[in-house]
Amino acid sequence: MNPPAQIILDTTEAQKPTETQRSFISAVPRGEAKRPFIQRLFTRIAPRYDWFNRLASGGLDQRWRRVAIARGGVRPGQRILDVCAGTGDLALLCAQRQGGSGTVIGLDLNAEMLAHARRKPQGQRLRVGWCRSDAETLPFADGTFDRVVIGFSTRNLNDLPSGLKEMVRVLRPGGRLIILETGRPSHPLVRAGYQLFLLTGARLIGWLLTGRCWPFTYLAKSVQQFLTPAQFTERLQRVATQVEYIPISYGLASLYLATKP
Ligand SMILES: C[S@@+](CC[C@H](N)C(=O)[O-])C[C@H]1O[C@@H](n2cnc3c(N)ncnc32)[C@H](O)[C@@H]1O
Numbered sequence: 001m002n003p004p005a006q007i008i009l010d011t012t013e014a015q016k017p018t019e020t021q022r023s024f025i026s027a028v029p030r031g032e033a034k035r036p037f038i039q040r041l042f043t044r045i046a047p048r049y050d051w052f053n054r055l056a057s058g059g060l061d062q063r064w065r066r067v068a069i070a071r072g073g074v075r076p077g078q079r080i081l082d083v084c085a086g087t088g089d090l091a092l093l094c095a096q097r098q099g100g101s102g103t104v105i106g107l108d109l110n111a112e113m114l115a116h117a118r119r120k121p122q123g124q125r126l127r128v129g130w131c132r133s134d135a136e137t138l139p140f141a142d143g144t145f146d147r148v149v150i151g152f153s154t155r156n157l158n159d160l161p162s163g164l165k166e167m168v169r170v171l172r173p174g175g176r177l178i179i180l181e182t183g184r185p186s187h188p189l190v191r192a193g194y195q196l197f198l199l200t201g202a203r204l205i206g207w208l209l210t211g212r213c214w215p216f217t218y219l220a221k222s223v224q225q226f227l228t229p230a231q232f233t234e235r236l237q238r239v240a241t242q243v244e245y246i247p248i249s250y251g252l253a254s255l256y257l258a259t260k261p
């Protein structure tokens with residue numbers, strides 16, 4: 001396997017959002033401006049990211065990750081890449097499931113998020129590798145991995161089609177892409193309640209934890225404006241086969257499985 005490459009984007013200078021960024025908050029940012037915005041956002045919230053996840057999901061986020069890993073067929077001995085690994089929870093759960101036999105690499109562009117991942121003792125014990133790089137230009141050869149996982153991040157990518165293509169490229173033929181995303185409940189009342197919670201309760205939790213509201217306003221809007229399960233399934237069918245959509249917890253989370261032909 002190639003040694004992890006480093007793509008350095010300066011995100012250490014976390015500032016208040018600029019006017020352009022403020023305008024992004026009412027509409028999900030697009031194009032090249034999105035990457036630095038997303039990086040600044042995660043630099044800001046990295047120290048409280050895990051707390052936010054646990055509190056905002058009522059502790060369900062780890063269960064969703066476990067379901068994704070189990071349904072995606074993660075097994076001992078496999079080579080696994082966690083793309084947009086953030087603070088590393090998905091990569092660590094994969095390594096735990098493998099009982100330390102196999103290879104798990106967590107990749108993320110954000111140095112702060114990765115620093116928190118690196119500090120977690122389970123990762124050191126299970127020898128998870130961490131790599132700072134861009135999801136849209138993965139520093140690995142074609143067919144390197146048995147499983148590529150990505151959690152709560154596809155909606156943050158600059159260019160979703162090229163991100164999906166890259167993830168499929170580094171899978172071996174027959175390998176599986178496991179995508180966990182914040183969901184879109186099909187029942188209209190559940191969906192309305194969930195969106196209301198994202199815009200109120202989740203933002204309040206985020207503000208209490210970090211003293212900032214704008215990152216959580218963006219997160220809520222990005223969930224609201226993201227592709228529906230039918231649209232996302234169609235995108236996946238362009239690059240993979242056997243695409244499956246599995247709603248979890250009444251659709252609060254969405255799991256997509258896809259196979260490289
Ligand atoms: C919502 S967090 C998800 C973290 C983790 N997967 C989890 O399960 O909690 C999104 C992560 O995606 C990363 N990210 C966004 N765009 C990226 C890109 N183009 N390349 C690599 N990482 C990226 C961010 O830095 C951030 O750490």
